[in-house]
Amino acid sequence: MDKLDRDLLNIIQSHFPLTAEPYAELAGMLGTSAGEIIKRLEKLTENGTIRRLGSIFDSRGLGYTGTLCAMQVPPEMVEPVAEIVNGYSGVTHNYLRNHRYNMWFTLLAPDKKELGRIMEEIKARSGISEMISLPAVKTFKIKVNFHLMEGRDDQ
Amino acid sequence: MISKTEMEIVRALQEGLPLVSRPYSLVAEKLGITEKELLNAIRDMADRGLIRRFGAAVRHQDLGFTANAMVVWKAREDTVEEAGLILSGFSEVSHCYQREICGEWQYNLFTMVHGRTEEECRAVAEAMSKASGIEDYLVLFSMAELKKSSMKYFL
Numbered sequence: 001m002d003k004l005d006r007d008l009l010n011i012i013q014s015h016f017p018l019t020a021e022p023y024a025e026l027a028g029m030l031g032t033s034a035g036e037i038i039k040r041l042e043k044l045t046e047n048g049t050i051r052r053l054g055s056i057f058d059s060r061g062l063g064y065t066g067t068l069c070a071m072q073v074p075p076e077m078v079e080p081v082a083e084i085v086n087g088y089s090g091v092t093h094n095y096l097r098n099h100r101y102n103m104w105f106t107l108l109a110p111d112k113k114e115l116g117r118i119m120e121e122i123k124a125r126s127g128i129s130e131m132i133s134l135p136a137v138k139t140f141k142i143k144v145n146f147h148l149m150e151g152r153d154d155q
Numbered sequence: 156m157i158s159k160t161e162m163e164i165v166r167a168l169q170e171g172l173p174l175v176s177r178p179y180s181l182v183a184e185k186l187g188i189t190e191k192e193l194l195n196a197i198r199d200m201a202d203r204g205l206i207r208r209f210g211a212a213v214r215h216q217d218l219g220f221t222a223n224a225m226v227v228w229k230a231r232e233d234t235v236e237e238a239g240l241i242l243s244g245f246s247e248v249s250h251c252y253q254r255e256i257c258g259e260w261q262y263n264l265f266t267m268v269h270g271r272t273e274e275e276c277r278a279v280a281e282a283m284s285k286a287s288g289i290e291d292y293l294v295l296f297s298m299a300e301l302k303k304s305s306m307k308y309f310l
Contacts, residue, residue, distance in 0.1 A: 009213060016210040018194055021176055038174045045171075051212040052305050054172035055197070057165060061205040062157060062308055068254065068265070086302040089310065094302035097225065097295040101260070104225070104295075108306055132257040134265075140251035141243035142207070 001049075004030060008040055009049070016054075059108050065115055065135075066108040070101035071122075072130035078103070081126045088118055101132065157205065160188070162309045164196055165205075169307055212305065222296065223269050224276040226283065227262035229291035235263060241287045242266050247279045262293065 007030055017025040023041070024034040044050045059066055073081045078096065085091055085105055094105035109115040123129050157165075163186055172178045183193040200206045230238040235253055242264060243251035250267040266283070270276040273296060280294050 009211065012211040013213055014208070014210055016172075018179075018197060018209060020179065020190060020194075022172075022178065023174070023176060034176060038176075041174055045174075049214055051214055052169075052171050053174075053211050054209065055165075055168045055200075055206045056208040056210070056212055057169070057306070057308060058204050058207040059306065059308075061203065061207070062165065064306075064308065070260070082301045089307055091302060092304050092306045094300075095225075095297040096299040096301060097297055099293065099295050102298075103301070105302070132260050134254040134257055134260065136252040136254050137263075138239065138253040140239040140253065141248060143249045 004032065004036075005040060005044065008037065009044070012053070064108050064110055065112055066106060067115060067133045067135040069105050069107055069119065069122075070099075070132050070134070071103040071105075071126075071128055072101055073103045073126075073128060077126075077128070081128065084125050085122055088122075090115075090118065101130075160186070161196065161200060161205070164193065164200070165308050166310075168197075169305065221271060222273045222276050223267060224273070224280065225295045225297075226266045226268050226276075226280045227293050227295065228264035228266070228287070228289045229262050230264045230287075230289055232263075234288075238287045238289055239264055242283055245279060245283055245286075247276075248283075262291075264289075268294075 008026065011026065011029065016022060019025055021034070023037045027034045027037045041050065041053065045053065081103065082094060085103070086094055090108040091105050092108065094103065096102055097104050107115060107118060109118060119131060119133060123131055167182050167186055173181050175181055179193050180190040183190045186193065197206065197209065201209060228238065228242065239251060239253055242248060247268050247270060248266045249269055252265045253263055254265055256263050268276050268279050270279060277294055280292065284290060284292055
């Protein structure tokens with residue numbers, strides 16, 4: 001990752017141009033060509049640095065409802081239970097953490113009823129009833145931009 | 156409320172913006188609307204909070220932030236608001252939510268703390284504890300990422 005990659009990522013995390021030719025506009029800002037910008041973005045997408053280019057939707061804005069679930073999964077059952085949990089498209093993040101409640105996943109669904117149905121189904125299919133659901137009451141902060149500073153080790 | 160056209164726009168945009176010189180034109184064509192109509196619709200959806208951000212979703216673990224901790228706090232009900240504001244003021248905190256409590260789980264404030272090492276995360280949590288005055292907290296590190304994906308809506 002070189003300076004152009006870093007500068008490009010810093011800009012497009014928050015200011016992606018909503019104009020007919022966005023890559024040409026980015027090229028103008030960074031003193032390069034639209035072709036070079038597209039080439040860089042292809043590479044950064046391929047190697048997984050960019051997860052998605054375009055819009056980050058607000059699940060609640062789209063009418064979806066969500067929760068954070070935690071389960072107590074015995075170590076030897078983590079793999080099969082993760083397979084069950086991850087199979088739901090509404091599960092977007094799932095992490096193993098150092099606590100008795102060790103499996104933490106976010107779940108989104110079009111409504112509360114469907115949310116409850118999926119949680120019950122996961123309990124039934126995994127045979128694990130120790131599950132808590134902790135829906136957000138209030139959002140204080142969602143920050144998704146990470147500024148890349150020069151001098152950070154290139155990988 | 157979300158219109159049928161907007162749902163189609165969500166379905167198209169969540170596949171990622173194409174890397175061609177006029178990406179909005181290409182997406183609009185598939186949707187049977189004009190480039191201008193699509194750009195206006197995106198702006199309108201952003202204004203109404205359906206789109207939280209237009210830009211790139213970046214994997215920050217690839218950017219040197221290799222440790223992430225979910226730090227959970229037991230805040231008193233009458234000071235939870237103030238505590239939430241204090242905790243979200245830390246630049247190392249990407250997300251801060253108040254969540255419902257559930258049974259034996261009594262931690263009601265959740266913060267995602269990012270750092271280069273686990274020690275760095277712990278040090279930030281300690282500073283957050285001092286600043287907020289909340290002494291009952293847990294630092295839960297992610298031992299494994301079992302799933303991380305972008306949500307697909309209206310499938």
